[in-house]
Amino acid sequence: MNDVARQAGVSLKTVSRVVNGETTVDPALAARVREAVASLGYRPNLGASLLRRADQRTGTIGLLLPDLVSPFSAALHRAIDAEVTRRGAQVLSGNVGHDPARERDLAETFARQHADGLIITPVAARQSHLAPDIPAVFVDRRARGWPADTVLATNHAGAKQAVEHLQRHGHRRIAYIGTMPGARRHGYRRAMAAAGLVKVERNDPEQALLEAPTALFTESRTVTVAAIRALQAAGMQRRVALVGFDDFPLADLLDPGITVVAQDPVAMGRAAARALFERIAGGTAEPRVISIPTTLIARGSGEVAIRGS
Amino acid sequence: MNDVARQAGVSLKTVSRVVNGETTVDPALAARVREAVASLGYRPNLGASLLRRADQRTGTIGLLLPDLVSPFSAALHRAIDAEVTRRGAQVLSGNVGHDPARERDLAETFARQHADGLIITPVAARQSHLAPDIPAVFVDRRARGWPADTVLATNHAGAKQAVEHLQRHGHRRIAYIGTMPGARRHGYRRAMAAAGLVKVERNDPEQALLEAPTALFTESRTVTVAAIRALQAAGMQRRVALVGFDDFPLADLLDPGITVVAQDPVAMGRAAARALFERIAGGTAEPRVISIPTTLIARGSGEVAIRGS
DNA sequence: CTACTGCTAGACAACGTTGTCTCTCGATGT
DNA sequence: ACATCGAGAGACAACGTTGTCTAGCAGTAG
Numbered sequence: 259m260n261d262v263a264r265q266a267g268v269s270l271k272t273v274s275r276v277v278n279g280e281t282t283v284d285p286a287l288a289a290r291v292r293e294a295v296a297s298l299g300y301r302p303n304l305g306a307s308l309l310r311r312a313d314q315r316t317g318t319i320g321l322l323l324p325d326l327v328s329p330f331s332a333a334l335h336r337a338i339d340a341e342v343t344r345r346g347a348q349v350l351s352g353n354v355g356h357d358p359a360r361e362r363d364l365a366e367t368f369a370r371q372h373a374d375g376l377i378i379t380p381v382a383a384r385q386s387h388l389a390p391d392i393p394a395v396f397v398d399r400r401a402r403g404w405p406a407d408t409v410l411a412t413n414h415a416g417a418k419q420a421v422e423h424l425q426r427h428g429h430r431r432i433a434y435i436g437t438m439p440g441a442r443r444h445g446y447r448r449a450m451a452a453a454g455l456v457k458v459e460r461n462d463p464e465q466a467l468l469e470a471p472t473a474l475f476t477e478s479r480t481v482t483v484a485a486i487r488a489l490q491a492a493g494m495q496r497r498v499a500l501v502g503f504d505d506f507p508l509a510d511l512l513d514p515g516i517t518v519v520a521q522d523p524v525a526m527g528r529a530a531a532r533a534l535f536e537r538i539a540g541g542t543a544e545p546r547v548i549s550i551p552t553t554l555i556a557r558g559s560g561e562v563a564i565r566g567s
Numbered sequence: 568m569n570d571v572a573r574q575a576g577v578s579l580k581t582v583s584r585v586v587n588g589e590t591t592v593d594p595a596l597a598a599r600v601r602e603a604v605a606s607l608g609y610r611p612n613l614g615a616s617l618l619r620r621a622d623q624r625t626g627t628i629g630l631l632l633p634d635l636v637s638p639f640s641a642a643l644h645r646a647i648d649a650e651v652t653r654r655g656a657q658v659l660s661g662n663v664g665h666d667p668a669r670e671r672d673l674a675e676t677f678a679r680q681h682a683d684g685l686i687i688t689p690v691a692a693r694q695s696h697l698a699p700d701i702p703a704v705f706v707d708r709r710a711r712g713w714p715a716d717t718v719l720a721t722n723h724a725g726a727k728q729a730v731e732h733l734q735r736h737g738h739r740r741i742a743y744i745g746t747m748p749g750a751r752r753h754g755y756r757r758a759m760a761a762a763g764l765v766k767v768e769r770n771d772p773e774q775a776l777l778e779a780p781t782a783l784f785t786e787s788r789t790v791t792v793a794a795i796r797a798l799q800a801a802g803m804q805r806r807v808a809l810v811g812f813d814d815f816p817l818a819d820l821l822d823p824g825i826t827v828v829a830q831d832p833v834a835m836g837r838a839a840a841r842a843l844f845e846r847i848a849g850g851t852a853e854p855r856v857i858s859i860p861t862t863l864i865a866r867g868s869g870e871v872a873i874r875g876s
Numbered sequence: 877c878t879a880c881t882g883c884t885a886g887a888c889a890a891c892g893t894t895g896t897c898t899c900t901c902g903a904t905g906t
Numbered sequence: 907a908c909a910t911c912g913a914g915a916g917a918c919a920a921c922g923t924t925g926t927c928t929a930g931c932a933g934t935a936g
Contacts (some may be wrong), residue, residue, distance in 0.1 A: 577885080577886090578885065578886045578887080580886060580887080580888095581886075584885085591883070591884060592884075615891085618891045618892060619890070620891085
């Protein structure tokens, strides 16, 4: 900035004024300054600026996601990005990859980079490591040890709806496939108990098929795909019904099309971004949970007829 | 830092030493300092540190991708992330979304945040806007106006291989579907010309099918999926052959499985990260192009028998 | 017992920027 | 003609940190 001032023949402070778009500068001087800025390739030092400045905003939002490859995360990212960009800020994202240490490191990095706020799908056991002075919003999972707005799909209701859908199609031996505790599993249990049916819960489709179920309900996209493979390998894709939690691309092009409980990542992302901007603006309301409804999309695999045994 | 020094009863500089892990501090003092740091929730100011510091490294790599939703980008991101993390640095990524202005803004942001380097899939017409003092590596596309290492798939050879594969299966009316100029289209033309066949190039599968081709070669995943839909809609998925450029999840579960020319995003990401670290370390070799081979994966759609017409 | 060495810890300046204060100069009102 | 005012521009300090220099002190050799 010194060099710019020298080349433009003005004081340091005047350069600062021009760079910051203050109006109390003679247009002729301002032009000279801008010219010097361009010719020297001057770039303001964010750190120094932040150091001195009162308003600490950087226009940057940090996004921490556990899995970049998942279409759900990707859609969420895109929705958040759209909403944040619409408000003139930027999203920088980091890949946590289910590693608690990386969640901590990345959050720390964003904090040091003076992100205005964070949107996080928590993977660590507790989130108490987060910087207390940076607003955060959680999405897709609940956090622990750090009260903040949380955006969730209606996991329990969605799972219940999926199982009831299978029950309506006559299924009574419905297996749950998945490895996580949580609302989806709980929704399955609730629906099965309500109908007086025996619960069958397994970690993977191969194990589940040993129990001769007539229908499968899968906890997540990964498991759904594993189940499709297992059914195709056994040639049973038209004999055993399948409903998966979480939609995915090409689900409609498979044969049969895969019936899913679709989340709404666009609405979730938008809600998360909005909640975050409210916090950044100084909102101090009690932390709340925002629920985004799921939708059952019937495509065939969830409606295969039950075999007379 | 002042507060920490006061609480620990030491000087400012000693706190600095402890925070930076210098060894010339009495262990007892260091322990007092660390305790004070923890109890006050002190977080060093990156900006101020960078301001004073000689070594300007931040351990941060910026990644600019055009499309988060594409499995190729996601895989690339993951591979880069793995390689960068392995070297103790972090990746922060931004979604450019095919918008040249956002490419510029995000690159600018990363520059201001003192990223050590950038990995970019260029979308803008020219990359001359990039900060000259920050090493950059391009991946998946060539840049213009900014010489740097570039990692590319063997697009020309891959396309040629795909078309030759179809020719070997007896196809003579092979349509190219895609909208971009470039090496893939050029590879198609080369292979067709070499076999003395008539080129049919169209923007979308519906138009291409009007020409009654016996085989389709699609330029990218998006187009491949559109072609699958079109073929299924017309019930022709077993009569018209299809080879797509770029692999995608579930390609093997479709019926027929989709034959593709697979890129190797893992190798590409790793190569890009390695090239970048060489530049960061001060490598000044002539910019080079690193080619990563593609592989044809036969799954059925590219091998459907040609109908005796 | 003195001079020297080695090591720890503090004082001070400087990094690049901006908030505040002050100065200059021309315009306005009486 | 004189006092007053406002707008534009510069001087200066301060933000939080670290590189450099120096002071203090204990241990060691002569």
